[in-house]
Amino acid sequence: MLGIDPQKEGEFMEFQTDADEHLYMGFYHLVGEIIKRPNKEADKWDDSNIIKIGNVKFTFNDELDLVPQDFPKPVIQLEFEVLLPWLM
Secondary structure, eight states: OOOOOTTOOSEEEEEEEETTEEEEEEEEEEEOOOOOOSOSSSOTTSGGGOEEETTEEEEEESSOOSOOTTOOSSEEEEEEEEEEEOOO
16 A cells, blocks of 8 residues: 555664564655654654554654665655564
């Protein structure tokens, strides 16, 4: 619905938090602008600024990283993080 190609992330990172869990984070760029924020003063990962679906957290941000030069404007980032068990 947002027009994001899941195979074209802006960035994807993985961190081992301990032997049993890994933290995955990343972001996608999309065309749009943030008109109103739930809480302007709070950190972007504050509970008032995030959307939770199960154990996945999402937030929209206009502090941009790694945007391709030819990406249409205006641009925002859809950022995500999820903590998952490490399975072998």
